[in-house]
Amino acid sequence: MRPSRRTLRGLVIPIVLFIAWEAGSRAGILPMDTMSRPSDIASAAHTGFADGSILLATWETCEAAFTGFAIAAVIGLLAGIVLGLTPRLERIVGPTVDALRPIPAVALIPLALMLFGFGLRMEASVIAFACVWPILIVTIAAVRGIEPRLLEVARALEMSFFARVLKIIVPAALGRIVVGLRLALGIALIVAVTVEIVLNPRGLGHGMMGAQQSLRPELMYAQLLWLALIGWLLNRLTLFLAAHWAGGAIDVDRAGPAL
Amino acid sequence: MIQAPVIEVRTVGMSFGNGTGARAVLTDISFDVVEGAFLCIVGPSGCGKTTLLRLLAGLLRTTTGVIRCHGEPVTVPSRDRAIIFQDYSKALLPWRTVANNVALALEACGVEEPERGAQVSALLRTMGLTRAADQYPSQLSGGMQQRVQIARCLAQRPRILLMDEPFGALDAITRQGLQDEVTRLALELGTTVVFITHDLEEAIYLGDHVIVLAANPGRIVERIEVGIARPRSQLATREDPRFLAHRHRLFDMLQDH
Numbered sequence: 001m002r003p004s005r006r007t008l009r010g011l012v013i014p015i016v017l018f019i020a021w022e023a024g025s026r027a028g029i030l031p032m033d034t035m036s037r038p039s040d041i042a043s044a045a046h047t048g049f050a051d052g053s054i055l056l057a058t059w060e061t062c063e064a065a066f067t068g069f070a071i072a073a074v075i076g077l078l079a080g081i082v083l084g085l086t087p088r089l090e091r092i093v094g095p096t097v098d099a100l101r102p103i104p105a106v107a108l109i110p111l112a113l114m115l116f117g118f119g120l121r122m123e124a125s126v127i128a129f130a131c132v133w134p135i136l137i138v139t140i141a142a143v144r145g146i147e148p149r150l151l152e153v154a155r156a157l158e159m160s161f162f163a164r165v166l167k168i169i170v171p172a173a174l175g176r177i178v179v180g181l182r183l184a185l186g187i188a189l190i191v192a193v194t195v196e197i198v199l200n201p202r203g204l205g206h207g208m209m210g211a212q213q214s215l216r217p218e219l220m221y222a223q224l225l226w227l228a229l230i231g232w233l234l235n236r237l238t239l240f241l242a243a244h245w246a247g248g249a250i251d252v253d254r255a256g257p258a259l
Numbered sequence: 260m261i262q263a264p265v266i267e268v269r270t271v272g273m274s275f276g277n278g279t280g281a282r283a284v285l286t287d288i289s290f291d292v293v294e295g296a297f298l299c300i301v302g303p304s305g306c307g308k309t310t311l312l313r314l315l316a317g318l319l320r321t322t323t324g325v326i327r328c329h330g331e332p333v334t335v336p337s338r339d340r341a342i343i344f345q346d347y348s349k350a351l352l353p354w355r356t357v358a359n360n361v362a363l364a365l366e367a368c369g370v371e372e373p374e375r376g377a378q379v380s381a382l383l384r385t386m387g388l389t390r391a392a393d394q395y396p397s398q399l400s401g402g403m404q405q406r407v408q409i410a411r412c413l414a415q416r417p418r419i420l421l422m423d424e425p426f427g428a429l430d431a432i433t434r435q436g437l438q439d440e441v442t443r444l445a446l447e448l449g450t451t452v453v454f455i456t457h458d459l460e461e462a463i464y465l466g467d468h469v470i471v472l473a474a475n476p477g478r479i480v481e482r483i484e485v486g487i488a489r490p491r492s493q494l495a496t497r498e499d500p501r502f503l504a505h506r507h508r509l510f511d512m513l514q515d516h
Binding site for chain 2: 147157163
Protein backbone atom coordinates (compact mmCIF):
# COMPACT_ATOMS: atom_id res chain seq x y z
CA MET A 1 0.00 0.00 0.00
CA ARG A 2 1.79 3.15 -1.14
CA PRO A 3 0.73 6.41 0.52
CA SER A 4 -1.95 7.65 -1.81
CA ARG A 5 -3.04 11.24 -2.26
CA ARG A 6 -6.04 10.30 -0.12
CA THR A 7 -3.81 9.26 2.79
CA LEU A 8 -1.77 12.43 2.49
CA ARG A 9 -4.93 14.56 2.50
CA GLY A 10 -6.10 12.64 5.55
CA LEU A 11 -2.98 13.78 7.41
CA VAL A 12 -3.79 17.48 7.00
CA ILE A 13 -6.23 17.80 9.90
CA PRO A 14 -4.10 15.90 12.49
CA ILE A 15 -1.04 17.99 11.61
CA VAL A 16 -2.96 21.26 11.83
CA LEU A 17 -4.42 20.19 15.18
CA PHE A 18 -0.97 19.33 16.57
CA ILE A 19 0.42 22.69 15.47
CA ALA A 20 -2.55 24.53 16.98
CA TRP A 21 -2.15 22.47 20.16
CA GLU A 22 1.56 23.31 20.47
CA ALA A 23 0.92 26.99 19.69
CA GLY A 24 -2.01 27.21 22.11
CA SER A 25 0.07 25.63 24.82
CA ARG A 26 3.05 27.96 24.27
CA ALA A 27 0.70 30.96 24.25
CA GLY A 28 -0.60 29.87 27.66
CA ILE A 29 -4.17 29.31 26.45
CA LEU A 30 -4.16 25.57 27.23
CA PRO A 31 -3.63 24.30 30.81
CA MET A 32 -0.23 22.59 31.05
CA ASP A 33 -1.21 20.17 33.84
CA THR A 34 -3.85 18.38 31.73
CA MET A 35 -2.96 19.28 28.13
CA SER A 36 0.71 18.48 27.73
CA ARG A 37 2.56 20.10 24.87
CA PRO A 38 3.05 17.92 21.79
CA SER A 39 6.79 18.59 22.07
CA ASP A 40 6.80 17.23 25.66
CA ILE A 41 4.71 14.25 24.52
CA ALA A 42 7.22 13.57 21.78
CA SER A 43 10.14 13.61 24.22
CA ALA A 44 8.22 11.37 26.67
CA ALA A 45 7.53 9.00 23.79
CA HIS A 46 11.20 9.10 22.83
CA THR A 47 12.28 8.17 26.37
CA GLY A 48 9.58 5.49 26.61
CA PHE A 49 10.67 3.85 23.39
CA ALA A 50 14.37 4.25 24.18
CA ASP A 51 14.13 2.44 27.55
CA GLY A 52 11.82 -0.21 26.05
CA SER A 53 8.98 0.36 28.50
CA ILE A 54 6.43 1.33 25.85
CA LEU A 55 7.42 -1.55 23.59
CA LEU A 56 7.14 -4.02 26.47
CA ALA A 57 3.70 -2.67 27.37
CA THR A 58 2.70 -2.84 23.70
CA TRP A 59 3.79 -6.44 23.51
CA GLU A 60 1.83 -7.28 26.68
CA THR A 61 -1.35 -5.65 25.37
CA CYS A 62 -1.06 -7.21 21.93
CA GLU A 63 -0.18 -10.61 23.37
CA ALA A 64 -3.37 -10.60 25.43
CA ALA A 65 -5.49 -9.19 22.61
CA PHE A 66 -4.26 -11.74 20.07
CA THR A 67 -4.42 -14.67 22.50
CA GLY A 68 -8.00 -13.83 23.45
CA PHE A 69 -8.90 -13.19 19.83
CA ALA A 70 -7.36 -16.49 18.70
CA ILE A 71 -9.27 -18.46 21.33
CA ALA A 72 -12.49 -16.71 20.33
CA ALA A 73 -11.80 -17.26 16.63
CA VAL A 74 -11.27 -21.01 17.05
CA ILE A 75 -14.36 -21.45 19.22
CA GLY A 76 -16.52 -19.02 17.24
CA LEU A 77 -15.62 -20.44 13.83
CA LEU A 78 -15.97 -24.10 14.76
CA ALA A 79 -19.20 -23.61 16.72
CA GLY A 80 -20.52 -21.22 14.08
CA ILE A 81 -19.94 -23.70 11.27
CA VAL A 82 -21.53 -26.58 13.19
CA LEU A 83 -24.51 -24.49 14.34
CA GLY A 84 -24.91 -22.93 10.91
CA LEU A 85 -25.12 -26.37 9.34
CA THR A 86 -27.49 -27.88 11.92
CA PRO A 87 -30.48 -25.62 12.53
CA ARG A 88 -31.89 -28.17 14.95
CA LEU A 89 -28.85 -27.86 17.23
CA GLU A 90 -28.92 -24.09 16.80
CA ARG A 91 -32.47 -24.01 18.17
CA ILE A 92 -31.24 -25.78 21.31
CA VAL A 93 -28.09 -23.70 21.80
CA GLY A 94 -29.53 -20.38 20.58
CA PRO A 95 -31.37 -19.34 23.78
CA THR A 96 -28.24 -19.94 25.88
CA VAL A 97 -26.19 -17.85 23.48
CA ASP A 98 -28.79 -15.09 23.65
CA ALA A 99 -28.67 -15.18 27.44
CA LEU A 100 -24.85 -15.07 27.69
CA ARG A 101 -24.19 -12.57 24.95
CA PRO A 102 -25.57 -9.43 26.66
CA ILE A 103 -23.28 -9.91 29.68
CA PRO A 104 -20.73 -7.08 29.43
CA ALA A 105 -17.35 -8.75 29.13
CA VAL A 106 -15.84 -6.38 31.70
CA ALA A 107 -18.39 -7.65 34.23
CA LEU A 108 -16.52 -10.94 34.09
CA ILE A 109 -13.26 -9.36 35.29
CA PRO A 110 -13.88 -10.28 38.97
CA LEU A 111 -14.69 -13.86 38.00
CA ALA A 112 -11.68 -14.10 35.71
CA LEU A 113 -9.47 -12.71 38.50
CA MET A 114 -10.74 -15.40 40.89
CA LEU A 115 -10.10 -18.12 38.33
CA PHE A 116 -6.75 -17.06 36.93
CA GLY A 117 -5.28 -14.32 39.16
CA PHE A 118 -3.48 -11.35 37.60
CA GLY A 119 -1.77 -11.77 34.28
CA LEU A 120 -2.18 -12.87 30.72
CA ARG A 121 -4.64 -15.73 31.23
CA MET A 122 -7.15 -13.59 33.07
CA GLU A 123 -6.99 -10.82 30.49
CA ALA A 124 -7.13 -13.18 27.51
CA SER A 125 -10.16 -15.01 28.91
CA VAL A 126 -12.16 -11.79 29.24
CA ILE A 127 -11.12 -10.77 25.72
CA ALA A 128 -12.09 -14.19 24.36
CA PHE A 129 -15.53 -13.87 25.93
CA ALA A 130 -16.05 -10.48 24.35
CA CYS A 131 -14.80 -11.56 20.91
CA VAL A 132 -16.52 -14.90 20.58
CA TRP A 133 -20.05 -13.54 20.05
CA PRO A 134 -19.56 -11.43 16.94
CA ILE A 135 -17.51 -14.23 15.37
CA LEU A 136 -20.06 -16.89 16.30
CA ILE A 137 -23.10 -14.95 15.15
CA VAL A 138 -21.55 -13.76 11.89
CA THR A 139 -20.28 -17.27 11.13
CA ILE A 140 -23.69 -18.86 11.74
CA ALA A 141 -25.33 -16.31 9.45
CA ALA A 142 -22.59 -16.71 6.83
CA VAL A 143 -22.94 -20.51 6.76
CA ARG A 144 -26.73 -20.22 6.60
CA GLY A 145 -26.38 -17.84 3.71
CA ILE A 146 -24.37 -20.23 1.55
CA GLU A 147 -26.04 -21.01 -1.76
CA PRO A 148 -27.88 -24.32 -1.10
CA ARG A 149 -26.98 -25.48 -4.61
CA LEU A 150 -23.30 -25.56 -3.60
CA LEU A 151 -24.09 -27.86 -0.68
CA GLU A 152 -25.98 -30.13 -3.07
CA VAL A 153 -22.98 -30.20 -5.38
CA ALA A 154 -20.90 -31.33 -2.39
CA ARG A 155 -23.46 -34.00 -1.54
CA ALA A 156 -23.67 -35.21 -5.14
CA LEU A 157 -19.88 -35.57 -5.12
CA GLU A 158 -20.04 -37.54 -1.85
CA MET A 159 -17.52 -35.20 -0.25
CA SER A 160 -16.54 -36.00 3.34
CA PHE A 161 -17.60 -33.62 6.10
CA PHE A 162 -14.10 -32.14 6.36
CA ALA A 163 -13.71 -31.76 2.60
CA ARG A 164 -17.09 -30.08 2.53
CA VAL A 165 -16.10 -27.64 5.28
CA LEU A 166 -12.69 -26.84 3.77
CA LYS A 167 -13.59 -26.73 0.09
CA ILE A 168 -17.14 -25.44 0.06
CA ILE A 169 -18.36 -23.99 3.34
CA VAL A 170 -15.36 -21.95 4.51
CA PRO A 171 -14.55 -20.40 1.11
CA ALA A 172 -18.21 -19.67 0.43
CA ALA A 173 -18.70 -18.02 3.82
CA LEU A 174 -15.25 -16.41 4.08
CA GLY A 175 -16.25 -12.99 2.77
CA ARG A 176 -18.75 -12.55 5.58
CA ILE A 177 -16.71 -14.35 8.22
CA VAL A 178 -13.86 -11.89 7.68
CA VAL A 179 -16.23 -9.07 8.62
CA GLY A 180 -16.91 -10.81 11.95
CA LEU A 181 -13.21 -11.37 12.56
CA ARG A 182 -12.42 -7.72 11.93
CA LEU A 183 -15.14 -6.62 14.33
CA ALA A 184 -13.77 -9.00 16.95
CA LEU A 185 -10.18 -7.82 16.55
CA GLY A 186 -11.27 -4.25 17.22
CA ILE A 187 -13.14 -5.42 20.31
CA ALA A 188 -10.08 -7.40 21.46
CA LEU A 189 -7.94 -4.27 21.66
CA ILE A 190 -10.67 -2.30 23.45
CA VAL A 191 -11.21 -5.01 26.07
CA ALA A 192 -7.46 -5.57 26.55
CA VAL A 193 -6.86 -1.92 27.41
CA THR A 194 -10.00 -1.82 29.56
CA VAL A 195 -8.91 -4.79 31.66
CA GLU A 196 -5.46 -3.26 32.07
CA ILE A 197 -6.90 0.09 33.13
CA VAL A 198 -9.30 -1.51 35.60
CA LEU A 199 -6.86 -3.80 37.35
CA ASN A 200 -4.42 -5.93 35.41
CA PRO A 201 -0.87 -4.67 36.12
CA ARG A 202 0.48 -5.02 32.57
CA GLY A 203 0.21 -3.47 29.13
CA LEU A 204 -0.50 -0.03 27.77
CA GLY A 205 -3.71 0.43 29.77
CA HIS A 206 -1.77 -0.07 32.99
CA GLY A 207 1.00 2.16 31.67
CA MET A 208 -1.43 4.99 31.01
CA MET A 209 -2.97 4.65 34.47
CA GLY A 210 0.50 4.74 36.02
CA ALA A 211 1.44 7.87 34.06
CA GLN A 212 -1.77 9.58 35.07
CA GLN A 213 -1.36 8.69 38.74
CA SER A 214 2.26 9.83 38.84
CA LEU A 215 1.17 13.15 37.31
CA ARG A 216 2.98 12.63 34.03
CA PRO A 217 0.25 13.54 31.51
CA GLU A 218 2.76 13.78 28.65
CA LEU A 219 3.63 10.08 29.07
CA MET A 220 -0.06 9.22 29.19
CA TYR A 221 -0.64 11.13 25.95
CA ALA A 222 2.35 9.46 24.34
CA GLN A 223 0.89 6.01 25.08
CA LEU A 224 -2.62 7.08 24.09
CA LEU A 225 -1.47 8.33 20.70
CA TRP A 226 0.65 5.20 20.24
CA LEU A 227 -2.43 3.09 21.04
CA ALA A 228 -4.45 5.00 18.46
CA LEU A 229 -1.73 4.29 15.90
CA ILE A 230 -1.74 0.59 16.77
CA GLY A 231 -5.52 0.44 16.38
CA TRP A 232 -5.27 2.11 13.00
CA LEU A 233 -2.47 -0.19 11.85
CA LEU A 234 -4.40 -3.24 13.02
CA ASN A 235 -7.41 -2.17 11.00
CA ARG A 236 -5.29 -1.60 7.90
CA LEU A 237 -3.64 -4.97 8.39
CA THR A 238 -6.94 -6.84 8.57
CA LEU A 239 -8.25 -4.98 5.53
CA PHE A 240 -5.12 -5.93 3.64
CA LEU A 241 -5.32 -9.56 4.76
CA ALA A 242 -9.03 -9.78 3.98
CA ALA A 243 -8.49 -8.46 0.48
CA HIS A 244 -5.65 -10.87 -0.27
CA TRP A 245 -6.78 -13.89 1.66
CA ALA A 246 -10.31 -13.91 0.30
CA GLY A 247 -9.35 -12.30 -2.99
CA GLY A 248 -11.16 -14.82 -5.18
CA ALA A 249 -14.38 -14.80 -3.18
CA ILE A 250 -16.84 -12.42 -4.75
CA ASP A 251 -18.52 -11.92 -1.37
CA VAL A 252 -15.62 -9.75 -0.27
CA ASP A 253 -16.28 -7.34 -3.08
CA ARG A 254 -19.90 -7.26 -2.22
CA ALA A 255 -19.13 -6.68 1.46
CA GLY A 256 -16.73 -3.88 0.47
CA PRO A 257 -18.48 -0.90 2.06
CA ALA A 258 -19.05 -2.84 5.29
CA LEU A 259 -15.33 -3.55 5.53
CA MET B 260 -31.17 -59.18 -26.56
CA ILE B 261 -33.02 -57.94 -23.51
CA GLN B 262 -30.87 -55.70 -21.33
CA ALA B 263 -31.35 -55.40 -17.59
CA PRO B 264 -32.43 -51.86 -16.84
CA VAL B 265 -29.84 -49.53 -15.30
CA ILE B 266 -32.51 -47.45 -13.62
CA GLU B 267 -35.69 -49.00 -12.27
CA VAL B 268 -38.40 -46.72 -10.92
CA ARG B 269 -41.21 -48.64 -9.22
CA THR B 270 -44.52 -47.04 -8.18
CA VAL B 271 -42.75 -44.03 -6.78
CA GLY B 272 -44.80 -41.47 -4.91
CA MET B 273 -43.56 -38.30 -3.31
CA SER B 274 -45.37 -35.87 -1.06
CA PHE B 275 -44.12 -32.90 0.88
CA GLY B 276 -45.40 -32.15 4.35
CA ASN B 277 -47.35 -34.65 6.41
CA GLY B 278 -50.82 -35.23 7.88
CA THR B 279 -53.59 -33.15 6.38
CA GLY B 280 -51.07 -30.63 5.01
CA ALA B 281 -49.40 -33.25 2.84
CA ARG B 282 -49.22 -32.35 -0.83
CA ALA B 283 -48.68 -35.13 -3.36
CA VAL B 284 -46.09 -34.03 -5.91
CA LEU B 285 -45.61 -37.35 -7.69
CA THR B 286 -47.79 -40.42 -7.76
CA ASP B 287 -47.41 -43.90 -9.19
CA ILE B 288 -44.32 -43.24 -11.29
CA SER B 289 -42.83 -46.36 -12.87
CA PHE B 290 -40.33 -46.69 -15.70
CA ASP B 291 -37.07 -48.37 -16.67
CA VAL B 292 -34.02 -47.00 -18.41
CA VAL B 293 -31.61 -49.37 -20.13
CA GLU B 294 -27.86 -48.94 -20.34
CA GLY B 295 -26.77 -46.12 -22.62
CA ALA B 296 -30.32 -44.92 -23.28
CA PHE B 297 -31.32 -41.28 -23.45
CA LEU B 298 -34.61 -40.68 -21.64
CA CYS B 299 -36.33 -37.32 -21.74
CA ILE B 300 -38.98 -36.39 -19.23
CA VAL B 301 -41.18 -33.53 -20.35
CA GLY B 302 -44.00 -31.78 -18.59
CA PRO B 303 -45.44 -28.41 -17.62
CA SER B 304 -44.00 -26.49 -14.69
CA GLY B 305 -45.19 -27.86 -11.37
CA CYS B 306 -45.53 -31.43 -12.62
CA GLY B 307 -42.77 -32.59 -10.28
CA LYS B 308 -40.15 -33.33 -12.93
CA THR B 309 -37.34 -31.66 -10.98
CA THR B 310 -38.45 -33.53 -7.87
CA LEU B 311 -38.27 -36.77 -9.84
CA LEU B 312 -34.72 -35.99 -10.94
CA ARG B 313 -33.69 -35.14 -7.37
CA LEU B 314 -35.13 -38.48 -6.29
CA LEU B 315 -33.05 -40.22 -8.96
CA ALA B 316 -29.98 -38.32 -7.74
CA GLY B 317 -30.62 -39.35 -4.15
CA LEU B 318 -30.90 -35.74 -3.00
CA LEU B 319 -34.45 -36.57 -1.87
CA ARG B 320 -36.02 -39.78 -0.59
CA THR B 321 -39.18 -41.28 -2.01
CA THR B 322 -42.29 -41.29 0.16
CA THR B 323 -43.51 -44.53 -1.40
CA GLY B 324 -42.10 -46.95 -3.94
CA VAL B 325 -38.46 -47.56 -4.75
CA ILE B 326 -35.80 -46.40 -7.20
CA ARG B 327 -32.95 -48.76 -8.06
CA CYS B 328 -29.80 -47.93 -10.00
CA HIS B 329 -27.66 -50.87 -11.07
CA GLY B 330 -29.84 -52.96 -8.79
CA GLU B 331 -29.10 -50.92 -5.65
CA PRO B 332 -31.88 -48.89 -3.98
CA VAL B 333 -31.15 -45.16 -4.22
CA THR B 334 -31.23 -43.44 -0.83
CA VAL B 335 -28.23 -41.10 -0.92
CA PRO B 336 -26.29 -39.39 -3.71
CA SER B 337 -23.54 -41.29 -5.49
CA ARG B 338 -20.70 -40.09 -7.74
CA ASP B 339 -21.95 -42.73 -10.15
CA ARG B 340 -24.89 -40.43 -10.89
CA ALA B 341 -23.88 -36.91 -11.86
CA ILE B 342 -26.49 -34.17 -11.73
CA ILE B 343 -26.39 -31.08 -13.92
CA PHE B 344 -28.43 -28.24 -12.51
CA GLN B 345 -30.26 -25.66 -14.57
CA ASP B 346 -28.87 -22.74 -12.55
CA TYR B 347 -25.24 -23.23 -13.54
CA SER B 348 -24.17 -19.93 -12.00
CA LYS B 349 -25.20 -21.16 -8.56
CA ALA B 350 -23.74 -24.62 -9.00
CA LEU B 351 -20.22 -23.41 -9.76
CA LEU B 352 -17.76 -22.30 -7.08
CA PRO B 353 -17.28 -18.57 -7.73
CA TRP B 354 -13.90 -18.49 -5.95
CA ARG B 355 -12.41 -21.23 -8.12
CA THR B 356 -11.22 -20.87 -11.68
CA VAL B 357 -12.80 -22.94 -14.44
CA ALA B 358 -9.99 -25.51 -14.24
CA ASN B 359 -10.29 -25.73 -10.45
CA ASN B 360 -14.06 -26.08 -10.62
CA VAL B 361 -13.59 -29.14 -12.81
CA ALA B 362 -10.81 -30.35 -10.50
CA LEU B 363 -13.26 -30.33 -7.57
CA ALA B 364 -14.94 -33.48 -8.85
CA LEU B 365 -11.55 -35.18 -9.28
CA GLU B 366 -10.51 -34.15 -5.76
CA ALA B 367 -13.73 -35.73 -4.49
CA CYS B 368 -12.87 -38.88 -6.44
CA GLY B 369 -9.41 -38.97 -4.87
CA VAL B 370 -7.51 -38.34 -8.11
CA GLU B 371 -4.09 -36.90 -7.21
CA GLU B 372 -1.76 -34.59 -9.12
CA PRO B 373 -0.32 -34.79 -11.73
CA GLU B 374 -3.03 -37.13 -13.01
CA ARG B 375 -5.65 -34.59 -11.93
CA GLY B 376 -4.19 -31.78 -14.01
CA ALA B 377 -3.97 -34.02 -17.05
CA GLN B 378 -7.61 -35.09 -16.71
CA VAL B 379 -8.74 -31.50 -16.21
CA SER B 380 -6.94 -30.41 -19.39
CA ALA B 381 -8.50 -33.25 -21.34
CA LEU B 382 -11.99 -32.41 -20.11
CA LEU B 383 -11.54 -28.71 -20.81
CA ARG B 384 -10.47 -29.60 -24.34
CA THR B 385 -13.52 -31.86 -24.78
CA MET B 386 -15.86 -29.09 -23.68
CA GLY B 387 -14.06 -26.34 -25.59
CA LEU B 388 -12.99 -24.53 -22.43
CA THR B 389 -9.21 -24.62 -22.77
CA ARG B 390 -8.89 -20.88 -23.28
CA ALA B 391 -11.13 -20.15 -20.28
CA ALA B 392 -9.19 -22.44 -17.91
CA ASP B 393 -7.88 -19.63 -15.70
CA GLN B 394 -10.99 -17.50 -15.73
CA TYR B 395 -13.58 -17.31 -12.99
CA PRO B 396 -17.16 -18.45 -13.69
CA SER B 397 -18.51 -14.91 -13.35
CA GLN B 398 -16.34 -13.86 -16.30
CA LEU B 399 -18.01 -16.38 -18.62
CA SER B 400 -21.22 -16.39 -20.63
CA GLY B 401 -24.10 -18.61 -19.55
CA GLY B 402 -23.34 -21.22 -22.19
CA MET B 403 -19.69 -21.40 -21.15
CA GLN B 404 -20.66 -21.70 -17.48
CA GLN B 405 -22.96 -24.59 -18.30
CA ARG B 406 -20.07 -26.20 -20.19
CA VAL B 407 -17.99 -25.95 -17.02
CA GLN B 408 -20.68 -27.71 -15.06
CA ILE B 409 -20.95 -30.45 -17.66
CA ALA B 410 -17.16 -30.85 -17.64
CA ARG B 411 -17.21 -31.18 -13.84
CA CYS B 412 -19.93 -33.83 -14.03
CA LEU B 413 -18.03 -35.76 -16.71
CA ALA B 414 -14.93 -35.60 -14.47
CA GLN B 415 -16.60 -37.84 -11.90
CA ARG B 416 -17.01 -40.47 -14.66
CA PRO B 417 -20.67 -41.13 -13.95
CA ARG B 418 -22.49 -44.05 -15.50
CA ILE B 419 -25.70 -42.03 -15.24
CA LEU B 420 -26.08 -38.37 -16.14
CA LEU B 421 -29.07 -36.55 -14.69
CA MET B 422 -29.83 -33.24 -16.36
CA ASP B 423 -32.37 -30.77 -14.98
CA GLU B 424 -33.43 -28.42 -17.78
CA PRO B 425 -29.75 -27.74 -18.40
CA PHE B 426 -30.27 -25.54 -21.45
CA GLY B 427 -33.45 -23.80 -20.31
CA ALA B 428 -31.72 -20.50 -19.61
CA LEU B 429 -29.60 -20.41 -22.77
CA ASP B 430 -30.23 -18.73 -26.09
CA ALA B 431 -31.40 -20.89 -29.02
CA ILE B 432 -28.08 -21.15 -30.87
CA THR B 433 -26.05 -21.99 -27.77
CA ARG B 434 -28.72 -24.48 -26.75
CA GLN B 435 -28.66 -26.33 -30.08
CA GLY B 436 -24.88 -26.55 -30.01
CA LEU B 437 -24.85 -28.00 -26.51
CA GLN B 438 -27.72 -30.40 -27.31
CA ASP B 439 -25.65 -31.97 -30.08
CA GLU B 440 -22.47 -32.05 -28.00
CA VAL B 441 -24.15 -33.70 -25.03
CA THR B 442 -25.83 -36.37 -27.14
CA ARG B 443 -22.55 -37.08 -28.94
CA LEU B 444 -20.61 -37.33 -25.65
CA ALA B 445 -23.24 -39.53 -24.00
CA LEU B 446 -23.16 -41.85 -27.00
CA GLU B 447 -19.36 -41.97 -27.06
CA LEU B 448 -19.04 -42.62 -23.33
CA GLY B 449 -22.02 -44.97 -23.21
CA THR B 450 -23.54 -42.88 -20.42
CA THR B 451 -27.19 -43.35 -19.55
CA VAL B 452 -28.97 -39.99 -19.53
CA VAL B 453 -32.17 -38.78 -17.90
CA PHE B 454 -32.96 -35.35 -19.24
CA ILE B 455 -35.66 -33.08 -17.84
CA THR B 456 -37.17 -30.35 -19.97
CA HIS B 457 -40.38 -28.42 -20.50
CA ASP B 458 -39.58 -28.10 -24.21
CA LEU B 459 -41.39 -30.78 -26.24
CA GLU B 460 -39.20 -30.42 -29.30
CA GLU B 461 -36.05 -30.65 -27.24
CA ALA B 462 -37.35 -33.83 -25.61
CA ILE B 463 -38.15 -35.49 -28.94
CA TYR B 464 -34.95 -34.30 -30.58
CA LEU B 465 -32.71 -35.62 -27.79
CA GLY B 466 -34.48 -38.70 -26.47
CA ASP B 467 -34.63 -42.33 -27.38
CA HIS B 468 -37.73 -42.34 -25.23
CA VAL B 469 -39.91 -39.50 -23.98
CA ILE B 470 -42.06 -39.67 -20.88
CA VAL B 471 -44.76 -37.03 -20.50
CA LEU B 472 -45.79 -35.92 -17.03
CA ALA B 473 -48.97 -34.08 -16.09
CA ALA B 474 -49.34 -31.98 -12.97
CA ASN B 475 -51.46 -32.12 -9.79
CA PRO B 476 -50.34 -34.65 -8.85
CA GLY B 477 -47.37 -35.38 -11.10
CA ARG B 478 -48.05 -38.58 -13.00
CA ILE B 479 -47.05 -40.24 -16.26
CA VAL B 480 -49.62 -39.70 -18.99
CA GLU B 481 -47.69 -40.90 -22.02
CA ARG B 482 -44.49 -42.61 -23.05
CA ILE B 483 -43.21 -42.80 -26.59
CA GLU B 484 -40.28 -44.36 -28.36
CA VAL B 485 -38.86 -41.74 -30.69
CA GLY B 486 -37.38 -44.21 -33.16
CA ILE B 487 -35.31 -41.72 -35.14
CA ALA B 488 -31.76 -42.89 -35.86
CA ARG B 489 -28.65 -41.09 -34.58
CA PRO B 490 -26.81 -38.97 -35.28
CA ARG B 491 -29.66 -36.55 -35.60
CA SER B 492 -29.51 -33.16 -37.20
CA GLN B 493 -31.04 -29.95 -35.96
CA LEU B 494 -32.62 -29.31 -39.36
CA ALA B 495 -33.39 -32.70 -40.92
CA THR B 496 -34.55 -34.40 -37.72
CA ARG B 497 -36.86 -31.57 -36.80
CA GLU B 498 -38.47 -31.82 -40.26
CA ASP B 499 -38.71 -35.63 -40.14
CA PRO B 500 -42.39 -36.74 -40.41
CA ARG B 501 -41.96 -38.97 -37.36
CA PHE B 502 -40.64 -36.00 -35.36
CA LEU B 503 -43.63 -33.92 -36.40
CA ALA B 504 -46.07 -36.74 -35.63
CA HIS B 505 -44.62 -37.13 -32.13
CA ARG B 506 -44.71 -33.41 -31.66
CA HIS B 507 -48.40 -33.20 -32.61
CA ARG B 508 -49.35 -36.08 -30.39
CA LEU B 509 -47.49 -34.88 -27.33
CA PHE B 510 -48.64 -31.32 -27.87
CA ASP B 511 -52.27 -32.44 -27.79
CA MET B 512 -51.50 -34.62 -24.82
CA LEU B 513 -50.14 -31.67 -22.83
CA GLN B 514 -53.12 -29.54 -23.84
CA ASP B 515 -55.60 -32.12 -22.56
CA HIS B 516 -54.07 -32.46 -19.11
